[in-house]
Amino acid sequence: MGFPYETADWAVVDGAMFVGWGSAMPGLYTLLAVIACAAVLIFGQRTEVTKTAAYDKR
Amino acid sequence: MEEQIAELTAQVAALQQGGGTTNTMFAETFYYLTIPLMILIHAGFLAYEMGASRLKNVLSSGVKNLLAFAFVIPTFYFFGWWVYWGFPTGLGLSAGPAGISGAEYANSIAWAWGDSAQYMGPNISDQISGVFFGAFALFAATTASIMSGAVIERIQTVGFVILAIVLGSFAWVVAAAWGWHADGWLVTQWGVHDFGAAGLVHAVAGFFALGVLINLGPRIGKFNADGTANHLAAHNMPMTVVGLMLIIVGFWGFLMACVVPPGEAWSWFADKPATIYGTPINLSALSFNILMAVAGGIIGAWVLTRDPFWMMSGALAGIISCASGLDIYYPALAFLVAFSAGLILKPCADVLERMGIDDAVGAVTVHGTIGLYGVVMLGVFASGYPALQGAEGEVAQISLVGQIVGAAVFFLLGFVPGYVVSFVLKMLGMLRIPEGAELVGMDRVKVPAEGYPEGIPAPAMNLDPAE
Secondary structure (H helix, E strand, O other): OOOOOOOOOHHHOOOOOOOOOOOOHHHHHHHHHHHHHHHHHHHHHHHHHHHHHOOOOO | OHHHHHHHHHHHHHHHHHHHHHHHHHHHHHHHHHHHHHHHHHHHHHHHHHHHOOHHHHHHHHHHHHHHHHHHHHHHHHHHHHHHHHOOOOOOOOOOOOOOOOHHHHHHHOOOOHHHHHHOOOOOOOOOHHHHHHHHHHHHHHHHHHHHHHOOOOEOHHHHHHHHHHHHHHHHHHHHHHHOOOOOHHHHHHOOOOOOOHHHHHHHHHHHHHHHHHHHOOOOOOEOOOOOEOOOOOOOHHHHHHHHHHHHHHHHHHHHOOEEOOOOOOOOOOOOOEEOOOOEOOHHHHHHHHHHHHHHHHHHHHHHHOOHHHHHHHHHHHHHHHHOOOOOOOHHHHHHHHHHHHHHHHHHHHHHHHOOOOOOOOHHHHHHHHHHHHHHHHHHHHOOOEOOOOOOOOOOEOOHHHHHHHHHHHHHHHHHHHHHHHHHHHHOOOOEOOHHHHHHOHHHHHOOOOOOOOOOOOOOOOOOOOO
């Protein structure tokens, strides 16, 4: 990703300094994290329904 | 007029002195408070390890864990602290560019005798040496606790203590000197960055444990004749899971202790906190990224396991996988890295088990494998960041190659001493308890107390699925 400032020197840093700052990457990372959470919930619900159905008395 | 100026000058001087005293007290208290927080790591490992033991070994596992802490602290005082300051530039023990390393420097501040003893005991004019030493001593004890869980239920007590001393007061300290010090050759020459010690604490301890496990062998009954593994169930899974959560609490102290407060003669900056490398950081960065890493690790582990033991191990793995870059990761990126660590955790542990390694608590995977994974991941995402303060071109930068070199060095600094020292102990008959004692249980053989003298009550709830 690279250092988010033109000069690779900490002396020029006076604010945000995280990986991807100043590019579209933070938004992309956030989107991917949201998708991961949603996908896990969908997968989790499906598999749990399958497991619990085995114990359904009806 | 002159009187007023003199009065104002005196007031300014008094204010400056007051501010300086407050800052010094803050800096001292900052490190002091990390120590009890890190002791929670040991409370956690104690509960984790005792819970993971079978009923017949629960107290002996606790004895072993307590002794690891008790022996690493004084040995780190005797020589571990010297190793950290003496070794950064390599085995030559020469001084580095920052002027805070080498045999001469270590001799002046880290021996408990002669002139340097003034920095190794109560000294009213030195408000940093004791608390800084204390924080490092707790890092050292953590490494021993990591190894401790892997070897439960069959290791001899004294043999284990010797291994704990080698790991806690030497092996990881060399790794810290090389990769966690502004004069460390891995930092100055390769740009290795491992802010939260994923490699130099976790991977070193995890692979030290692997070296020991190869010589120690599996517990009786762990593997069948055809090589398949049996599950030796923990006697108290809730205790183990709560222990893991306590370790997470302690990690806040561990990572806080990786920060250097500003404004002191020994600080990197007058006005902002720094990492141990002298690069800027603040506690907000840690809060964002630790929380997201814990969450990502738990969720990733839940997907494949649904098991609270592995979920909380996933929380640990989440932090460890991001530890190298907690100062510079973006929180959503930390979440994704931790999520991936949680996902690969159990499959990695299964591979180890298929190789015939009986790691009772998954320490090699959680700390070793994931530690190295974290070191390398930082090289993927943060290449180009300056590893130290200094003008572009004059200091090394973080790179994937550098992080891989660092990971390889950390692996070797853990695995080689773990394997060699445990091999020697095995030859001397000091590694494994006799078969008969293992079958009876180490508590009955070695501990004059019972973990549950009145037994454990049977569950009252109905577990029959047919009703």
